Amino acid sequence: MAHLMRAEIGEQPEVLRRIADEEQRAVQTVAQQIRDHAIRAVFLAARGTSDNAAAYFKYLFEIQNGIPCGLAAPSIVTMYRAHLNLHGALVVGISQSGQAPDVVEYLAHARANGALTVSITNDPESPLANASHFTLQIRAGAERSVAATKTYTGALAVIYLLSEALRGQPDAPQRIHHAAALVEQVLQQTEPRLQEIADRYRYMRECVALARGVNQATAQEIALKLIETCYVMCKAYSVADFMHGPFALIEPGFPCLLFAPDGATFATALESASKLRTGGAETILFASDAEILKLARTPVPMPAGAPEMLSPIVYAVAGQLFAYHLAVARDLNPDQPRGLQKVTKTL
Amino acid sequence: MAHLMRAEIGEQPEVLRRIADEEQRAVQTVAQQIRDHAIRAVFLAARGTSDNAAAYFKYLFEIQNGIPCGLAAPSIVTMYRAHLNLHGALVVGISQSGQAPDVVEYLAHARANGALTVSITNDPESPLANASHFTLQIRAGAERSVAATKTYTGALAVIYLLSEALRGQPDAPQRIHHAAALVEQVLQQTEPRLQEIADRYRYMRECVALARGVNQATAQEIALKLIETCYVMCKAYSVADFMHGPFALIEPGFPCLLFAPDGATFATALESASKLRTGGAETILFASDAEILKLARTPVPMPAGAPEMLSPIVYAVAGQLFAYHLAVARDLNPDQPRGLQKVTKTL
Numbered sequence: 001m002a003h004l005m006r007a008e009i010g011e012q013p014e015v016l017r018r019i020a021d022e023e024q025r026a027v028q029t030v031a032q033q034i035r036d037h038a039i040r041a042v043f044l045a046a047r048g049t050s051d052n053a054a055a056y057f058k059y060l061f062e063i064q065n066g067i068p069c070g071l072a073a074p075s076i077v078t079m080y081r082a083h084l085n086l087h088g089a090l091v092v093g094i095s096q097s098g099q100a101p102d103v104v105e106y107l108a109h110a111r112a113n114g115a116l117t118v119s120i121t122n123d124p125e126s127p128l129a130n131a132s133h134f135t136l137q138i139r140a141g142a143e144r145s146v147a148a149t150k151t152y153t154g155a156l157a158v159i160y161l162l163s164e165a166l167r168g169q170p171d172a173p174q175r176i177h178h179a180a181a182l183v184e185q186v187l188q189q190t191e192p193r194l195q196e197i198a199d200r201y202r203y204m205r206e207c208v209a210l211a212r213g214v215n216q217a218t219a220q221e222i223a224l225k226l227i228e229t230c231y232v233m234c235k236a237y238s239v240a241d242f243m244h245g246p247f248a249l250i251e252p253g254f255p256c257l258l259f260a261p262d263g264a265t266f267a268t269a270l271e272s273a274s275k276l277r278t279g280g281a282e283t284i285l286f287a288s289d290a291e292i293l294k295l296a297r298t299p300v301p302m303p304a305g306a307p308e309m310l311s312p313i314v315y316a317v318a319g320q321l322f323a324y325h326l327a328v329a330r331d332l333n334p335d336q337p338r339g340l341q342k343v344t345k346t347l
Numbered sequence: 348m349a350h351l352m353r354a355e356i357g358e359q360p361e362v363l364r365r366i367a368d369e370e371q372r373a374v375q376t377v378a379q380q381i382r383d384h385a386i387r388a389v390f391l392a393a394r395g396t397s398d399n400a401a402a403y404f405k406y407l408f409e410i411q412n413g414i415p416c417g418l419a420a421p422s423i424v425t426m427y428r429a430h431l432n433l434h435g436a437l438v439v440g441i442s443q444s445g446q447a448p449d450v451v452e453y454l455a456h457a458r459a460n461g462a463l464t465v466s467i468t469n470d471p472e473s474p475l476a477n478a479s480h481f482t483l484q485i486r487a488g489a490e491r492s493v494a495a496t497k498t499y500t501g502a503l504a505v506i507y508l509l510s511e512a513l514r515g516q517p518d519a520p521q522r523i524h525h526a527a528a529l530v531e532q533v534l535q536q537t538e539p540r541l542q543e544i545a546d547r548y549r550y551m552r553e554c555v556a557l558a559r560g561v562n563q564a565t566a567q568e569i570a571l572k573l574i575e576t577c578y579v580m581c582k583a584y585s586v587a588d589f590m591h592g593p594f595a596l597i598e599p600g601f602p603c604l605l606f607a608p609d610g611a612t613f614a615t616a617l618e619s620a621s622k623l624r625t626g627g628a629e630t631i632l633f634a635s636d637a638e639i640l641k642l643a644r645t646p647v648p649m650p651a652g653a654p655e656m657l658s659p660i661v662y663a664v665a666g667q668l669f670a671y672h673l674a675v676a677r678d679l680n681p682d683q684p685r686g687l688q689k690v691t692k693t694l
Binding site: 046051059061070080086087205216224227228241337339 | 396571587596597
């Protein structure tokens, strides 16, 4: 494997296990802080891939802990110099490098304006870590590929541990180990299928990535991977939002990635798969359920048994591998996306 | 003008003036409720075009009133049956029809779980209005085009009045009248230019729509209009997010809409315009500043003097007209997007 991106995709089971084994204590501390501060709302500051981890945070915390969450718009602080009242709020900054200046500035503003602040980063010595009260580490080791992979699923694992700790579930680390085993299954059993189908999409110009609920993060993240590494114009939608307007894009052959794991959103994914089929879309469908896979032009069978709230980790890895093998099929170097550097500094 | 969409675009000055003249009292009542309830966070439930109005709400309330805002994910309630604690929160549902079942259910859940609830809708007898404590009316008259136009800018005007009322600014209605006059200038002076440039984009397959800050809503809304009426795959980005990955899409000729009104975000828009030019992008640039317009392949001069917080109304109209004339240039009927109906009901 000559590419950094593929090597780092392969490291994910190891990173997940390391987080489960080493980060639980820090997570418990932060969970206790959230309880002590009687936190009533969470706002998340992040960019790029980390913004997709933030979407996972929102769904997970709202579902598991009933605390409403929203994504922050850093320009409110960096451009408009607004003064937010953040008493009673938790503000979480997510950045693998911890360098994003606008995220750092937002966290500093939040801390000065009453928020409890937590950073989730791969670098505990970074400006973001220094700006926040508490830091949770992604423990992924250096990530050298421009397209983030292991720091994304690592951030998800940290978020999962925190959400479970907050509601007093002690066995979350074991479940991360289970997710790591499922990721290994994806690497062993699903990757050959993804390699096999890549050629079919050699000349795909655009597509959409669809999911619902907690895997909305997956759709967003894989859309970003396809954009960065394959220059495919891919837009992610909640299947509900997709029906409000963008469904007009569907014509025979229009490619749609659909992430449809088992769980509370499965019925709506099944309905969407059926509508896409009727509309003549070319559906690339990631699922373990045999029934829904029959509705796809290109089924991608996934390992069964992923707990719904951890399915975004397992499905993200399959999506990363699809983007990776598609980049290779297009004779692109996924490690060197044109116009990008590893650390992007926006204000 | 044979198309409903164009007729309704043209009604916008009248709708804006009606809102300014007739909705101020209801707005004052809701502002007082927000004060009385000591609201500390706002969550916004909406789909499609209304979701873009929600983005405007978030920026405006955070900038002008310092109350942190987030977008709601209705599936948390409709699919996952989560129990959110929304005491001390304002929950706002936005839907022109007031029919969206998931938005209605989210509002009902919020009301039952401690939130102050407000609906912004064009139908004060709708299920959404009935589900909420208070209703603000868009007063746009029946909207018959599938692609929403006047109900979008109308929702923005209602939101502007509410934000200004909350901070005790009494002259907001006059400023809406000023915005209405600027919209008339767009219809008179900018529309011929947009009609003239449409042919150039007859075969455009994909593009991005860029902005920063409060006009993030504009970029999102015009992306949706281009998707619905022209079947152009258009994705909206904050220019900051765009630099974190999606900039890889830029190759010579890649079309980028950039909304760059005067104000706090102008410097970052100028920097982005320069980077896009260096990357060889084809920039379709909406601005009133002569300097930035020189950086565009296709400059679209806009009326000067739009107050920054009202610029999303003025710029949205120009974007709607671009989408409309592009649809006509592509021999499409913008009133009948394939696969869509006026009211979309998702759960």
